[in-house]
Amino acid sequence: MRKTISLIIIGILAISACTGEQSGYPVAPVPFTSVKVNDSFWGGRLKASREVTIPLAFSKCEETGRYENFVKAEKQMHSDVNLGYKVEGFPFDDTDVYKTIEGASYILQTYPDPKL
Numbered sequence: 129m130r131k132t133i134s135l136i137i138i139g140i141l142a143i144s145a146c147t148g149e150q151s152g153y154p155v156a157p158v159p160f161t162s163v164k165v166n167d168s169f170w171g172g173r174l175k176a177s178r179e180v181t182i183p184l185a186f187s188k189c190e191e192t193g194r195y196e197n198f199v200k201a202e203k204q205m206h207s208d209v210n211l212g213y214k215v216e217g218f219p220f221d222d223t224d225v226y227k228t229i230e231g232a233s234y235i236l237q238t239y240p241d242p243k244l
């Protein structure tokens with residue numbers, strides 16, 4: 129019972145924080161696109177993400193047929209008969225595509241890159 133009440137209180141506090149109804153709080157949020165990270169630790173990791181990790185994740189999604197699963201699903205959705213497509217891999221493989229797109233979207237907002 130104590131855990132439930134604690135979770136409810138935390139939820140209410142989180143919701144009130146998101147609605148912007150705070151008064152007297154001395155710190156105002158800034159858009160993440162206004163923050164520039166140039167230090168050697170995080171700057172290096174962001175550079176590795178944009179130059180290596182995200183392109184590799186896109187290529188792995190293609191290599192493992194994750195994109196093709198979307199094509200198969202779209203064709204089946206628009207067909208009145210069962211086309212017999214078999215979705216390859218795990219049933220949650222689509223999340224890798226979504227997370228790769230999300231990561232690329234965040235990087236592109238702060239580091240525009242036509243190739244990416």
